Amino acid sequence: MNTADQYLKAIYVVQQLEDGPASTGAVADCLDVSPASANEMIGKLESEDLCNHEKYKGVDLTEEGIVRARDALQHYCIIERFLLEVLEVDEFRAEAQQLEPVIDETVAERLDTIIDRAPQCPDCFDHEADVCGLLVNQHDAVDAD
Amino acid sequence: MSLQSPLSSDHQLARLLQIGVVLEEVVEARAAKHASEFDDIDSEVRGLLEEASAESERHRERLETLVDELDAETIGFEQIQQLVEQQYGADEDFDGVLYDQLCNEETAYKFYDDLVAAIEGSDVSFSVDRDHLLGVLREIRAEEEAGVEEVTELMEREQL
Numbered sequence: 001m002n003t004a005d006q007y008l009k010a011i012y013v014v015q016q017l018e019d020g021p022a023s024t025g026a027v028a029d030c031l032d033v034s035p036a037s038a039n040e041m042i043g044k045l046e047s048e049d050l051c052n053h054e055k056y057k058g059v060d061l062t063e064e065g066i067v068r069a070r071d072a073l074q075h076y077c078i079i080e081r082f083l084l085e086v087l088e089v090d091e092f093r094a095e096a097q098q099l100e101p102v103i104d105e106t107v108a109e110r111l112d113t114i115i116d117r118a119p120q121c122p123d124c125f126d127h128e129a130d131v132c133g134l135l136v137n138q139h140d141a142v143d144a145d
Numbered sequence: 146m147s148l149q150s151p152l153s154s155d156h157q158l159a160r161l162l163q164i165g166v167v168l169e170e171v172v173e174a175r176a177a178k179h180a181s182e183f184d185d186i187d188s189e190v191r192g193l194l195e196e197a198s199a200e201s202e203r204h205r206e207r208l209e210t211l212v213d214e215l216d217a218e219t220i221g222f223e224q225i226q227q228l229v230e231q232q233y234g235a236d237e238d239f240d241g242v243l244y245d246q247l248c249n250e251e252t253a254y255k256f257y258d259d260l261v262a263a264i265e266g267s268d269v270s271f272s273v274d275r276d277h278l279l280g281v282l283r284e285i286r287a288e289e290e291a292g293v294e295e296v297t298e299l300m301e302r303e304q305l
Contacts, residue, residue, distance in 0.1 A: 086220060086228065087163060098157060099164075102263050107168070110252040114171060114228035 012069035021058030159217035169205035170225035257286035
């Protein structure tokens with residue numbers, strides 16, 4: 001997933017959590033980058049009409065930005081689910097975060113052909129926990145057995 | 146969430162190679178499944194699917210050797226074959242089969258291209274020889290690139 005898509009996903013997640021525009025500080029924290037880097041990339045996304053940025057108010061994704069952010073979130077969910085279901089990685093969340101930049105969407109879509117993902121994805125994503133809500137329940141259920 | 150470089154350890158390299166093995170297993174299983182689904186498939190398409198399946202088997206064996214050298218394990222082909230069977234939706238026509246094969250080749254090419262770039266961009270020393278590792282991955286990438294061209298040409302001929 002490229003850097004722009006990772007930013008769009010982060011803005012989307014923060015917007016869901018804040019129920020409104022995302023502050024650049026929160027986006028920077030989410031991606032573990034400096035506020036200056038976040039500002040620079042948000043400027044680029046704005047020039048591509050993927051978001052609107054108003055000083056002191058925050059960042060709002062445009063409709064096109066939301067579509068791309070949700071696709072990116074879905075690809076992230078595929079990586080998480082693939083790691084847990086197929087490779088049986090207990091630390092699937094941490095590893096998905098590490099692998100996200102190097103797994104392209106075409107690769108994620110191919111991995112999607114062998115996992116069991118819910119049709120409502122990515123609406124089941126738990127923004128607070130930064131993980132697919134269904135996957136957490138599934139993982140906890142397996143652990144309890 | 147993080148923008149950090151994903152390739153900073155043997156563990157992460159092994160994980161990416163494991164994903165490569167699974168991708169090859171998916172190609173192998175889907176190509177074989179397509180070949181068996183259609184009785185009246187033309188010989189050129191059948192030949193391409195059989196060659197794709199055999200090539201993926203060779204690729205995954207080369208990747209498995211690297212994963213083994215990194216002291217990690219891979220997912221058995223039978224397990225992936227079973228998952229492919231469970232989720233498989235039969236394509237309606239030959240175009241669908243060829244399109245699926247094109248996606249397979251393009252996906253694999255993109256995966257190896259990104260992996261080679263990530264290794265080239267990392268200064269971490271892995272416990273496998275870097276030159277050997279990159280040599281194997283570049284060879285596989287070149288074969289995937291040739292595969293994309295082969296399927297594209299066949300699709301164009303089929304449309305005539």
